[in-house]
Amino acid sequence: MLALVFLFFVSRAEACELSGHATVEGRFFFNDALFPGQEGESASVALQPEFYHGRQNGSGFTFTPFARFDSADPERSHFDIRELNYLMLGDQWELTLGISRVFWGVTEFVHLVDIINQTDYVEDIDGEDKLGQPMIHLSIPRDRGVVDMFVLPYFRERTFPGEKGRLRTQPVVDTGRPVYESAAKQYHVDLALRYSLTAGNWDFGIYYFRGTGREPGLLLSTDSSGRPVLVPFYMQIGQTGLDVQAVVGDWLFKLESIYRTSKERDFFAGAAGFEYSMVNVASSGLDAGLIAEWAYDERGEEAPMPFDNDVMLGIRLALNDAAGTEALMGISRDLDSRDSVFSLESGRRLGEAWKITLDAFFVIDSSEEDAVYPLRADDNLRIRLSYYF
Amino acid sequence: MKPCGKAAVYLFTATAVMLLLMLLPAAAGAETPEEKGLAIARQADARDKGFRDSTVSLLMTLKNRHGQESIRRMRIKTLEVEGDGDKSLSIFDSPRDVRGTALLTYTHKFGDDDQWLYLPALKRVKRISSRNKSGSFMGSEFAYEDIASQEVEKYTYKWLRDEVYNGLECFVIERYPVDRKNSGYKRQVIWIDKKEYRTLKVDYYDRKDSLLKTLTLSGYRKYGNRFWRASGMNMMNHQNGKSTRLEFSDYRFGVGLRDSDFSRNGLKRAR
Numbered sequence: 264m265l266a267l268v269f270l271f272f273v274s275r276a277e278a279c280e281l282s283g284h285a286t287v288e289g290r291f292f293f294n295d296a297l298f299p300g301q302e303g304e305s306a307s308v309a310l311q312p313e314f315y316h317g318r319q320n321g322s323g324f325t326f327t328p329f330a331r332f333d334s335a336d337p338e339r340s341h342f343d344i345r346e347l348n349y350l351m352l353g354d355q356w357e358l359t360l361g362i363s364r365v366f367w368g369v370t371e372f373v374h375l376v377d378i379i380n381q382t383d384y385v386e387d388i389d390g391e392d393k394l395g396q397p398m399i400h401l402s403i404p405r406d407r408g409v410v411d412m413f414v415l416p417y418f419r420e421r422t423f424p425g426e427k428g429r430l431r432t433q434p435v436v437d438t439g440r441p442v443y444e445s446a447a448k449q450y451h452v453d454l455a456l457r458y459s460l461t462a463g464n465w466d467f468g469i470y471y472f473r474g475t476g477r478e479p480g481l482l483l484s485t486d487s488s489g490r491p492v493l494v495p496f497y498m499q500i501g502q503t504g505l506d507v508q509a510v511v512g513d514w515l516f517k518l519e520s521i522y523r524t525s526k527e528r529d530f531f532a533g534a535a536g537f538e539y540s541m542v543n544v545a546s547s548g549l550d551a552g553l554i555a556e557w558a559y560d561e562r563g564e565e566a567p568m569p570f571d572n573d574v575m576l577g578i579r580l581a582l583n584d585a586a587g588t589e590a591l592m593g594i595s596r597d598l599d600s601r602d603s604v605f606s607l608e609s610g611r612r613l614g615e616a617w618k619i620t621l622d623a624f625f626v627i628d629s630s631e632e633d634a635v636y637p638l639r640a641d642d643n644l645r646i647r648l649s650y651y652f
Numbered sequence: 653m654k655p656c657g658k659a660a661v662y663l664f665t666a667t668a669v670m671l672l673l674m675l676l677p678a679a680a681g682a683e684t685p686e687e688k689g690l691a692i693a694r695q696a697d698a699r700d701k702g703f704r705d706s707t708v709s710l711l712m713t714l715k716n717r718h719g720q721e722s723i724r725r726m727r728i729k730t731l732e733v734e735g736d737g738d739k740s741l742s743i744f745d746s747p748r749d750v751r752g753t754a755l756l757t758y759t760h761k762f763g764d765d766d767q768w769l770y771l772p773a774l775k776r777v778k779r780i781s782s783r784n785k786s787g788s789f790m791g792s793e794f795a796y797e798d799i800a801s802q803e804v805e806k807y808t809y810k811w812l813r814d815e816v817y818n819g820l821e822c823f824v825i826e827r828y829p830v831d832r833k834n835s836g837y838k839r840q841v842i843w844i845d846k847k848e849y850r851t852l853k854v855d856y857y858d859r860k861d862s863l864l865k866t867l868t869l870s871g872y873r874k875y876g877n878r879f880w881r882a883s884g885m886n887m888m889n890h891q892n893g894k895s896t897r898l899e900f901s902d903y904r905f906g907v908g909l910r911d912s913d914f915s916r917n918g919l920k921r922a923r
Contacts, residue, residue, distance in 0.1 A: 282751060317923060357917060357921070391774055409917060461916060510764075515780075515781055538781075542784035542785075542786055543786045583788040583791045585716065585720075615747050616747075651747075
C-alpha cells in the first residue's frame, strides 16, 4: 500500500513533456519587387519544439529552440533560443533564470509598452514575434499588486530582412555592423522595474526601463564594397510605460503610453482604444469583436514605426465550430498623410494536430514620408500549414 | 385572586395565539413555490460548501449531427471563495494548437464575472469581457454560463413538482437567470434528487421559450465522504442536432491550491 502511494507521488512529482510545432509556409507577392536583388515568392520551413521538465510545486525547466529556413532570404533563415530557463517558485516569489519571453501591453494593433524582448522582425512585421532575452526576473506577487524586477545582462539585436528579402527598406539594413551608444555594446546590463495591479474590472501596470533601446535608429552608411546601407544604431534610453485596461460590460477600454528619454530626443507615444464584443450573433454561434484604436507618436513621420497618428479599425471573428475557425482583420489609416494598410490573420484546425493559417497584408495607399512607403509593392498572402506535436 | 386569575387567562391566550401565529405558515403550507424552489437551491449549495479546492481532468467530445467527433482535453482547478463565487483555472491540453492556453475566471455572486485568457504563443494575458454568458465554450454545446460556477444568487427559483426520475425521488424546480439580458435562456428546469440534492437533468429553454438543450448527468461519485460529483455530463442540443459529452476523471479535493495559483502570475505559469 505504502509503495503504491509512493509510486503515485513520484509519478505526480515530476513531469517531462515534449511539444511544439513544425510549419511550412508560402509567401506570394502580387507585385514585382521594387528594389534590386529582391525575390518574389518564397517558401520556408520552421520548427519550434518545447522541452519542459517540471516539478509538482510548479518549478520547472523550459527549453524552446526555434529555427527557420527560408528559400529567398538568407537573413530570414535563422536560429534562436526562444526559451532556456529555470523557473523557481518560492512561497512569496517567483524567480526566472535564463532566456525567456515577457509580454506587456493591452492594445491589438500596436505594442508600445512591450520592451523586454527584441522584435524578431524577419518573422513578421506585426512586432509580435520576439527573440529570446537572457534575464534574471524576480516576481513578487502581493495582494496589493505584483512587483517585477528584471536584470537583462545581454542585448539582442533586431533582425531585418536581407537584400533578397521583401518587406524591407531601401537601402537594406546591414545587421552585421550595429552601432551602440554604450561602450559595453550588447553587454550593457539593462534594468527594468514594473508594478502591476488587478482591481475589480481594472488591470493596471507601470514600469521604468533603463538600458539599450530595442528600437534602433537607422544610419545611412556604406558597406565594405562601397554600396549604401542602413546601419542600426542602438541608444541608451530611459522609458516609463503605462498600460491600463478596464472591462465595462461588453466593452474593453485600453490605454498604452510611453515616455522615452535619450541623448537624442525625449518623446511621448500612446495608443488608446476599445474592443466591443458580441456573443452568439443572431444565435449563429458566431462571436465577433469590434476594435477601434488610435496610436500617436510625438516624433511624427520621423518615427521609425508606421503608427504616428493613425486610426485602426478591426473586426475579430470566431465561428465556434469544431475547427476553431478564427479571423482578425483590420485597416489602419494615417490621419496626417495618406498611408493606409489592410491586414488579415485567419486560421482553422484540420483534424486534431494540423492547422492552416492565411494572412494577408496590403498597402492600400502610401506617400513618400510614411514608414510603410518602402513596403508599397509588398502586398502579399501568406499560407502556413502547421503540425503540432 | 380574581384579577390574578384573569391575568393568567390573558397571558395563556396571548401565548397560545402567538404560538399559533408562528406555526401557522408552516402548518397551512404557506411556503410559496418560489420559496420552496429557493430553499432547495440553497440546500444543494450548502451541501457543497467547504470543499476548499479541487482539481479534475476533463475529456470533452463534440459530436456533430452526422456523428463526427472531435475531442478536447483540459484540466480544471477550482478554489472555493468564502462569501463570493469560486475561482477557477482551466488549462487546455488539446487540440494541440491550443495546448497551454489557460482561462482564469473569478465568479461573482452579483455582477459580471472577471475573466482572463493566457495565450502561450505570445506569453500574453488578455482580459476578456464576460458579461454575455451565452457564447459557446470551446466550440461545444456548453455555453460559458453552463460551465460557470452555479451561484445561488444568479437565478430566481420556483418549485414545480416532485417526480420520480431514473428511479430516484426528485424535486423538479425551475430557475430564471437574474441577468436576463445577457443569458441565452429564459428558464431552466432542473431535476434534483431529494436524498442527496444532486442535479440529474437540466432542460434549457431559449429566450423564445422553446426547448434548446438537455443536460443529463451520470456516474455520480462521492468524494471526501461528502461531495458528490458527476463523472459524465451529456449536453444535447435539440435545435441543431449537435451534442457534447464531458467525462471527468481523477477528481481530487483539498490539494492545497492557493489564491496565488489563481492570479495573473499563476495563469502565466499554469501547466
